[in-house]
Amino acid sequence: MNEKRHLPAVDRVLGQLSELIEIHGRQLVTGCIRAELAAAREGLKHGLPLPEESTLLAAIQRRADAAGQANLRAVFNLTGTVLHTNLGRAQLAEEAIAAMVDAARAPCALEYDLASGGRGDRDDLVSGLLAELIAGGSPDIAATIVNNNAAAVLLTLNALAQGKEAVVSRGELVEIGGAFRIPDVMRRAQVKLHEIGTTNRTHAKDFQEAIGPKTALLMKIHTSNYAVTGFTAAVDEKIIAEIAHAANLPFVIDLGSGTLCDFAAHGLPAEPTPQQALAAGADIVTFSGDKLLGGPQAGLIVGRKDLIAKIKKNPLKRALRVGKTTLAALEATLRLYRDPDRLAERLPTLRLLTRPCAEIEATGQRLLTAVQSALEPLATVGIEACSSQIGSGALPVERLPSTALVVRPTAKKPGKTLLTVEASFRRLPTPVIGYIRDDAYHLDLRCLETQDEAHFLAQLAQLTF
Numbered sequence: 001m002n003e004k005r006h007l008p009a010v011d012r013v014l015g016q017l018s019e020l021i022e023i024h025g026r027q028l029v030t031g032c033i034r035a036e037l038a039a040a041r042e043g044l045k046h047g048l049p050l051p052e053e054s055t056l057l058a059a060i061q062r063r064a065d066a067a068g069q070a071n072l073r074a075v076f077n078l079t080g081t082v083l084h085t086n087l088g089r090a091q092l093a094e095e096a097i098a099a100m101v102d103a104a105r106a107p108c109a110l111e112y113d114l115a116s117g118g119r120g121d122r123d124d125l126v127s128g129l130l131a132e133l134i135a136g137g138s139p140d141i142a143a144t145i146v147n148n149n150a151a152a153v154l155l156t157l158n159a160l161a162q163g164k165e166a167v168v169s170r171g172e173l174v175e176i177g178g179a180f181r182i183p184d185v186m187r188r189a190q191v192k193l194h195e196i197g198t199t200n201r202t203h204a205k206d207f208q209e210a211i212g213p214k215t216a217l218l219m220k221i222h223t224s225n226y227a228v229t230g231f232t233a234a235v236d237e238k239i240i241a242e243i244a245h246a247a248n249l250p251f252v253i254d255l256g257s258g259t260l261c262d263f264a265a266h267g268l269p270a271e272p273t274p275q276q277a278l279a280a281g282a283d284i285v286t287f288s289g290d291k292l293l294g295g296p297q298a299g300l301i302v303g304r305k306d307l308i309a310k311i312k313k314n315p316l317k318r319a320l321r322v323g324k325t326t327l328a329a330l331e332a333t334l335r336l337y338r339d340p341d342r343l344a345e346r347l348p349t350l351r352l353l354t355r356p357c358a359e360i361e362a363t364g365q366r367l368l369t370a371v372q373s374a375l376e377p378l379a380t381v382g383i384e385a386c387s388s389q390i391g392s393g394a395l396p397v398e399r400l401p402s403t404a405l406v407v408r409p410t411a412k413k414p415g416k417t418l419l420t421v422e423a424s425f426r427r428l429p430t431p432v433i434g435y436i437r438d439d440a441y442h443l444d445l446r447c448l449e450t451q452d453e454a455h456f457l458a459q460l461a462q463l464t465f
């Protein structure tokens with residue numbers, strides 16, 4: 001007997017799945033039915049029994065639900081790295097989210113001057129705000145915005161130094177996340193890298209001696225993801241600026257991360273700001289929108305108006321510019337910096353970085369029993385001190401004291417259980433991302449804010465091992 005005949009026809013199955021069609025659409029559901037029927041047919045060929053109709057329908061539903069799920073999904077970032085590049089870096093402030101939604105929903109005056117009715121410039125949406133926040137509203141300071149800080153560096157170099165040389169200390173030839181290496185970016189910008197000094201020490205005379213007819217600019221790169229310690233010497237920014245200006249050259253600083261607020265005032269390790277860079281005499285400063293600034297992915301180029309005008313005229317600018325939703329979020333984020341008193345409350349990045357230890361520990365106390373019972377008898381769970389890091393290359397050696405729920409398998413050889421536990425948290429509807437260290441699975445609770453605890457707890461019942 002040919003068992004194939006017993007598999008239902010596609011149309012008959014479709015007729016039974018009206019609810020699923022309502023959710024996912026007829027086309028997707030039809031595709032899932034075909035795929036499951038094909039799998040069943042294949043099974044029959046290999047001697048498997050004909051699947052029950054209910055089993056078949058459930059498999060189709062699972063397949064459709066999986067296909068219907070967004071690829072970009074929200075997660076719980078319990079990795080202990082607050083600005084996690086692989087998890088999207090900064091969480092935006094509610095004000096920024098609302099601005100993005102408005103910009104996305106209706107036409108907006110992106111490049112339209114509402115006062116004159118003429119054409120506008122999208123950079124003007126934030127240029128004045130940046131001059132206000134970074135340079136006390138100086139009319140000589142302007143800004144232009146591109147896709148990310150890598151783009152900001154590429155564009156700045158190409159616009160100001162194409163076919164010429166940029167002088168950089170050897171100690172600052174950084175690589176960020178593999179794909180961004182200063183020497184490679186220089187090459188792509190068609191700028192010749194003129195390295196000076198040694199890995200650990202660079203002096204003022206190194207800068208002075210490097211300047212020649214081919215020099216286009218002097219550059220300082222913030223060594224964001226590593227620290228040079230021990231017998232070191234770097235040249236003060238003020239001195240590099242003086243040397244540059246004496247030779248009539250611009251001084252460019254790539255800050256990487258760029259907070260506009262005084263971190264030390266918030267009890268955090270001090271981080272250089274664009275304000276300090278410009279005050280020290282930098283002509284251009286570049287930094288990321290989604291690192292310590294706490295905004296959307298963007299690259300901010302701020303500095304001398306004439307140089308910004310030159311950068312904006314470069315054809316690469318058109319290729320690297322940002323869209324309206326990014327500008328909306330950036331403007332809203334920058335506006336929050338006008339009110340420093342409420343910044344730590346409204347800007348999630350700063351709020352998470354400054355979260356009091358006692359509050360994080362209290363979160364642990366509230367969650368402990370539920371996580372413990374979800375993992376019984378596989379593992380025991382305890383509350384332990386841990387340390388979070390800022391991430392995205394900001395302050396790489398600094399750690400912030402935090403609290404973790406620490407899962408220790410009861411088995412003698414914990415390796416396999418750890419991987420099972422880690423994977424099961426990752427499979428939850430809102431995946432939970434922790435980390436394994438010292439034979440234990442850690443959930444750093446710094447980024448689990450009180451308002452999200454209920455959601456975290458509610459899905460524990462769905463853990464499967």
Ligand SMILES: *Cc1c(COP(=O)(O)O)cnc(C)c1O
Pocket residue numbers: 148149150151153174176180221222223224225254255256257287288289298299392393
């Ligand atoms: C992070 C960083 C970059 C790259 O910034 P993106 O916004 O990730 O493109 C460039 N330079 C420095 C010093 C950095 O820290």
